[in-house]
Amino acid sequence: MKRRMKPTVKFIITVVLWILALLAALFPARYINTWFGYMAFLFLLILFVFSLIIMFAVRRKIAIETNVTDMKSVQCLRGEPVELGLKVWNRSVFFCPHARGGFYISDLFGDVDTSSDTDFTIAPRSDSSFDFGMDMKHIGVYRVGMKDLRVYDMFGFFSLMVPVSGDFEVYVKPRIHTMDELVVEEEIFLDSSRDSRNTVPNGIDYVGVREYTPGDSMKQIHWKLSAHSLGYMTKLSESTRQSDFAVVLDFAAYQAEREELMDIYDTLVETAFSLLEELSHREVTYSLIYADRQQEMRRSVPKGRENDMEYIRRFGVITPEPEAGYPDGARLLTQEARMPNRCTNLILCTSRITSELIQELISIKRQKRSPELYFVFPERLTRRDRENLMAPFRSLDDAGVAWHAVSTAGNTLYADRDAGVDES
Secondary structure, eight states: OOOOOOHHHHHHHHHHHHHHHHHHHTHHHHHSOSGGGGHHHHHHHHHHHHHHHHHHHHHHHEEEEESOOSTTEEEEETTOEEEEEEEEEEOSSSOEEEEEEEEEEEOTTSSEEEEEEEEEEEOTTEEEEEEEEEEOOSOEEEEEEEEEEEEEOTTSSOEEEEOOOOEEEEEEEOOOOOOGGGSOOHHHHHHHHHHOOOOOGGGOSEEEEEEOOTTOOGGGBOHHHHHTSSSOEEEEEHHHHTTEEEEEEOOEEOSOOHHHHHHHHHHHHHHHHHHHHHHHTSSOEEEEEEEBTTSOEEEEOOOOGGGHHHHHHHBOOOEESOOTTOOOHHHHHHHHHTSTTOOSEEEEEESOOOHHHHHHHHHHHHTTOEEEEEEEEOTTOOHHHHHHHTTTHHHHHHHTOEEEEEESSTTOEEEETTTBSOOO
């Protein structure tokens, strides 16, 4: 790779060369003791000054335009192509002999994934266009655009940085999969109904509260607590908990290459959102539990796909082999169990299995609640690797905990608790 000279060294060399050129232009004046002897020196000096004036004038009239009109953001589904455009306008009456733009694309982790420098010229009152055509392979919020822009003088010796704001965000949303395997089985409803008990009329025998949703009976409103809250709070009784679901999203992972981690992240998010989409068509109450970028547990009720990107922005980054104290699946389930309005039906989406997690799922089952596990594993794993990885699931089988294994290869379901590990 060709190394670039440091700006300070290049500037010193440029100044020395110009001084030598001006001194060389003075030699004719030594032999021609008239003003004609200074013609070469004056010509170079005027040309140098004129070149600098043009550079400053062009710098003030450079502008960046984009074809993105919606608050400089673009949305697409994962895997869809995105067409973006930038225009560098030269609104001055001078020709821009040399400009250099640095273009970049960030990745899921916020680092610059792709960057390139492009040299170009711009005629007076004209523009130079740059188009980006990208297939957005992974879910997340990405920044695309021009990170810097420099204009040079006619000789290419000096340059000025132009303030630019030619970057914008690309929101890549998760796909929703209509897979029968992702549908919550009716047996979970049956298990929950066995666990419920008769309640006292008017909801006196309640176990917690939740935010009011349209359709709730006014008799179930907790008026005293609502008076101290921002909105109405509905009493949650044992009989209503049988249709109460929580999808828990765990971003802890095993150590893997960056591209594989991004595939796992995609599959986790799309599995969780597909489950939420399925629950939204049932007569049930549901919520999403996850850890945000500050590693704080959050619980919220999704309100349609138009809010998907709000969650994507809040979600924590997938973290391989996290340190102790990280809010992984086991810790999230433990914190959920301590809530006064804990759910009866818990669906965990994770790519990392620990002994603590297995014990927590079994403990939830013994509490007469209904846990379910969706385990995401990399496509590259062989059959033997999958068997070794899923060996702890035998304990879940013995405890009657439902589980599923989802491959990153197109979110294809490979196994469930009834079939064990698939032979493929």
